[in-house]
Amino acid sequence: MNIPTHPEGQIDCTVLGAILQISINRPAKRNGFTPKMFRELGEAYCRLDDEPALRVGVLCAEGEHFTAGLDLPTIAPMMKRGEKSVPLGLVDPLNLGMEGYRRRRKPMVVAVQGITYTLGIELMLAADIVVAADDCRFSQLEVKRGIMATGGATLRMAERAGSGNALLHLLTGDEFGSTEALRLNFVQRVVPAGQQLAEALRIANTIAAQAPLAIEATRLNVLKAVEYGPVVAMLDFIPVQQNLSNSEDAAEGVKSFVEKRAARFTGR
Structure with a gap:
């Protein structure tokens, strides 16, 4: 540079x-x-x-x-x-x-x-x-x-x-x-x-290019598993997945799958 x-x-x-x-x-x-x-x-x-x-x-x-x-x-x-x-x-x-x-x-x-x-x-x-x-x-x-x-x-x-x-x-x-x-x-x-x-x-x-909310949640769950163990990390599976499933990005993920195109994620 x-x-x-x-x-x-x-x-x-x-x-x-x-x-x-x-x-x-x-x-x-x-x-x-x-x-x-x-x-x-x-x-x-x-x-x-x-x-x-x-x-x-x-x-x-x-x-x-x-x-x-x-x-x-x-x-x-x-x-x-x-x-x-x-x-x-x-x-x-x-x-x-x-x-x-x-x-x-x-x-x-x-x-x-x-x-x-x-x-x-x-x-x-x-x-x-x-x-x-x-x-x-x-x-x-x-x-x-x-x-x-x-x-x-x-x-x-x-x-x-x-x-x-x-x-x-x-x-x-x-x-x-x-x-x-x-x-x-x-x-x-x-x-x-x-x-x-x-x-x-x-x-x-x-x-x-992936869904920002899902990327962040995935990364933090891995970090929690490393620092606190898998049992503690597993406690987040249902509530985090529920929250992600209700996001606009999750809806876009389904829509892009049906329409056979690349998803356009917004982080919402």
Whole structure:
């Protein structure tokens, strides 16, 4: 894009129809995250949820690398004070359900490439679908810096890959590639480097063409099953389905089926 960047980095947003493309933009510093970038990322996630015309987010990064993680000189003082990087009241890009933060409701697809360390892994695990370039270099290396991963890696790596696989990478801080990330269910698709964003946008547009209310309900039910278990998630089946069945989109779904045409969903 060649957008001029602030010395502390920035988060750029581009509307592509129903897609909000959110770009991490600090390539000169391998997209290392500063407090400014955390705030702007939370604001971008809020925009996705708050604008009705937007249906899916795509998180990507400028340059050769997704992110080297935290910009420690700017973030370490906040960590020592116990301060949060994302201001309270915003959507938490890490989607941890912490008090004081909103949780994202709309789908997020992530495209990663090159160095994808620490925060980069946690951002992609907090999203819904991840497309990785085949040149990715992953590492959850907090133990090499004397700190612990607190953006969700200790939770989600074990949930996706089992505790043994999670601890192998969490405790060694080793570097692994896209093939290993795919094996561990950290990413859903691996493509040749340079094609990751196009593939993420293709998936996002396919999602955006479906019924928005049904997409949101489906995503939230999966999330509830992961966090609270299948029995709790099943309690939503009848009331949520009843609500969806009475929507204009459900009526359009039936009508388009009868008329043998693509549905035109409005999110109502």
